[in-house]
Amino acid sequence: MTLDKRHWRIESRLAQIGSLEEPVTGAVSYPIYQATAFRHPKLGQSTGFDYSRTKNPTRKVLEDAIAELESGDAGFACSSGMAALQTIFALFGQGDHLLVSLDLYGGTYRLLERIMSRFGVTATYVDTNDLDALEAQAKPNTKAILIETPTNPLMMITDLKKVCGWARRKGMLSIVDNTLLTPFFQRPIELGADIVIHSATKYLGGHNDVLAGLIVTKGKELSEQMAFLHNSIGAVLNPQDSWLLMRGMKTLAIRMERHQYNATKIAEHLLAHPAVEAVYYPALPTHPGHEIQNMQSSGNTGIFSFRMKDARYIEPILRHIRLIAFAESLGGVESLMTYPAVQTHADIPEEIRRQVGVDDRLLRYSVGIEHAEDLIADLDRAIAAAQAEIEGV
Numbered sequence: 001m002t003l004d005k006r007h008w009r010i011e012s013r014l015a016q017i018g019s020l021e022e023p024v025t026g027a028v029s030y031p032i033y034q035a036t037a038f039r040h041p042k043l044g045q046s047t048g049f050d051y052s053r054t055k056n057p058t059r060k061v062l063e064d065a066i067a068e069l070e071s072g073d074a075g076f077a078c079s080s081g082m083a084a085l086q087t088i089f090a091l092f093g094q095g096d097h098l099l100v101s102l103d104l105y106g107g108t109y110r111l112l113e114r115i116m117s118r119f120g121v122t123a124t125y126v127d128t129n130d131l132d133a134l135e136a137q138a139k140p141n142t143k144a145i146l147i148e149t150p151t152n153p154l155m156m157i158t159d160l161k162k163v164c165g166w167a168r169r170k171g172m173l174s175i176v177d178n179t180l181l182t183p184f185f186q187r188p189i190e191l192g193a194d195i196v197i198h199s200a201t202k203y204l205g206g207h208n209d210v211l212a213g214l215i216v217t218k219g220k221e222l223s224e225q226m227a228f229l230h231n232s233i234g235a236v237l238n239p240q241d242s243w244l245l246m247r248g249m250k251t252l253a254i255r256m257e258r259h260q261y262n263a264t265k266i267a268e269h270l271l272a273h274p275a276v277e278a279v280y281y282p283a284l285p286t287h288p289g290h291e292i293q294n295m296q297s298s299g300n301t302g303i304f305s306f307r308m309k310d311a312r313y314i315e316p317i318l319r320h321i322r323l324i325a326f327a328e329s330l331g332g333v334e335s336l337m338t339y340p341a342v343q344t345h346a347d348i349p350e351e352i353r354r355q356v357g358v359d360d361r362l363l364r365y366s367v368g369i370e371h372a373e374d375l376i377a378d379l380d381r382a383i384a385a386a387q388a389e390i391e392g393v
């Protein structure tokens with residue numbers, strides 16, 4: 001019996017990742033094939049697996065799953081999100097130019113400015129939702145646009161249908177970093193993107209315990225090109241972590257729903273807090289990207305940023321939070337809070353950071369799946385303790 005999984009809703013497809021792929025024993029958890037080499041039946045024949053850098057059975061189940069979840073044609077699992085980005089950037093070379101989201105993940109900025117620049121690839125950082133700005137910055141040698149939506153930490157939203165359509169008319173590839181929403185909430189390829197990239201370290205893994213990156217491509221030629229680069233560069237995900245990532249992805253639907261529920265509750269609470277100046281979260285009707293976000297995604301991520309009225313609150317807040325950990329990263333079941341200006345975004349020059357609003361009063365909160373009231377109590381207590389220290393009340 002062959003099952004056509006495409007008839008299943010995404011919750012069912014997620015929960016069943018790998019569970020139908022092992023025909024010999026019927027194992028519902030797909031085995032870890034800890035092997036680098038595969039025996040050939042005879043000269044000129046292969047089981048389909050030769051050497052694990054090129055293809056590994058455990059990794060392949062993961063790669064097929066993400067390709068299907070993102071409505072793409074091929075998936076590629078890499079050793080980290082940065083490895084995935086490096087593999088994608090290897091599509092470009094001397095003289096090529098990229099348009100890139102202004103409020104960008106710091107590591108991606110560093111990879112472009114400090115490494116890709118040495119290979120003659122240049123980038124211009126622009127508000128990717130502003131077609132006039134894109135038109136003004138596009139050059140004859142612009143090969144692609146790299147979009148984060150929402151951006152991190154300021155949660156700026158790009159209308160993917162509009163911008164991917166524009167890029168296609170210009171002959172550029174559209175690359176979308178879908179880390180923050182995951183295919184559970186947003187599927188960029190369905191909106192016109194050519195390539196989707198994930199730091200699977202975040203929501204897809206979901207437990208702050210596996211470092212991984214995923215690429216999905218649309219179209220035969222691009223998929224073949226990416227397969228060549230993935231194998232040639234070799235920054236591939238190992239079988240153990242491929243399994244761990246699939247294990248995490250099985251619960252993606254319920255985790256994302258809870259992340260969204262908690263984040264919305266806490267963002268609303270902070271919006272009304274007298275010590276807080278602003279809250280950046282697309283689920284809030286006051287957010288400038290709210291409508292586009294609702295149009296192109298079925299839900300909201302579990303991270304948001306907020307700006308305190310006084311920079312002096314930041315240090316004591318980070319010292320007083322208990323349930324929420326002061327730590328980098330995002331997207332796991334445990335709540336983490338970070339200070340972008342000195343951590344995740346430290347590699348972005350101050351001038352660009354200020355331009356987009358990543359200043360010394362901004363905190364980013366990756367809301368976990370703990371009880372929302374416990375998280376609110378932890379935040380309120382930390383803010384009150386910070387105020388007491390600063391104002392001596």
Ligand SMILES: *Cc1c(COP(=O)(O)O)cnc(C)c1O
Pocket residue numbers: 080081082083105107108148152177179180198199200201202211212213
């Ligand atoms: C974390 C992150 C990356 C980098 O991924 P790693 O898995 O840490 O290498 C890229 N893009 C975004 C949006 C991220 O949050």
